[in-house]
Amino acid sequence: MRIHAPIGQMLTDGERVRCHLCGRWFLSVASHLRVHGWSKADYxxxxxxxxxxxxxxxxxxxxRAAALLARRVEPAIRHAQQLALARSRSGALALAAAQAARGRPHPAERRAKTLATLAGIDPQARAEGTRRRARQHRERLTREVATRFGFTTFEEYLADRLGAGMSMAAISRxxxxxxxxxxxxxxxxxPVVRGGADRLSPAARRLGFADTAAYLTAAHVEQHRSVASIAAEAGVTRSTVLAALRRHGIDAVPHATKRHLADTRGRAxxxxxxxxxxxxxxxDRRDAGLPWTALAAETGLPATTLRRHLAVTDSTY
Structure with a gap:
């Protein structure tokens, strides 16, 4: 399709505008579009x-503006103007415009106007405006969060949650x-605490342990609890627990609970x-020439479990 005018621009000779589709000039292209089978929105x-x-x-x-101005004394026109003014003052008009534009590509005509406007604004002023909007957004969010959880300020809410041993990620969620x-x-x-061990200390003390190392040793090594279980109990993330295990020289065992139960069943x-x-x-059974399927049938354990205990790669049956 040949285009007869630039994208994002209506060519005008002062009186008429040019149609992008056919190149002809009209007082109003809107009334001409039905000839092409187009709607104004599509155009x-x-x-x-x-x-x-x-x-x-x-x-x-x-x-058209002069004709509308001449009709401003009409009750319907005055009523519509009052409604529009009220919407503008309340911010409802700006909100409706933002919602209408959401998800819609920035049109080339608006983009050109925006760039022209931004070019006339000092870069430092633009940066300051961006920082101000970000600061206002943060202040609004923190007020909403503090109010939702019954605190006067966000600082009080944050201090309370950190004191309870919650991680910053858990607080954010x-x-x-x-x-x-x-x-x-x-x-x-x-005072935000950023060490994984420190974030576990409140939970350790609450559960009756002297420190984080004693808590992790009892939970992970002696009780064979998984990292996820410890994290849920302490109100922290798995990454925090893993970092604390490394810090205290404790080997992390994947699926600790399941493996311990499997080992216990194997011994029995x-x-x-x-x-x-x-x-x-x-x-003994493998030396006697029995296949893995026979061992699985005799023990009631999966062949994969038996292989893991022997740590072999033999795949014969």
């Missing part, structure tokens, strides 16, 4: 024009924010068959 979207573009020349717009929001925007007046099976351990049983 505006296709050629990057603003939603409010009347698709008419300056002279036509002036005549509780507040309905991105998991890194508190870490990035925590008020400087709040071996003892019932007269062997001191499952490994001894497997070695």
């Amino acid at each position: 505006i979207a296709e050629f990057g024009l603003e939603l409010g573009n009347p698709l008419s020349g300056p002279a036509t717009r002036e005549r 509780e507040a309905g924010l991105h998991k890194d929001w508190v870490s990035r925007h925590a008020p400087p007046a709040v 099976v071996a003892e019932s068959l007269g062997f001191p351990s499952l490994r001894a049983y497997i070695t």
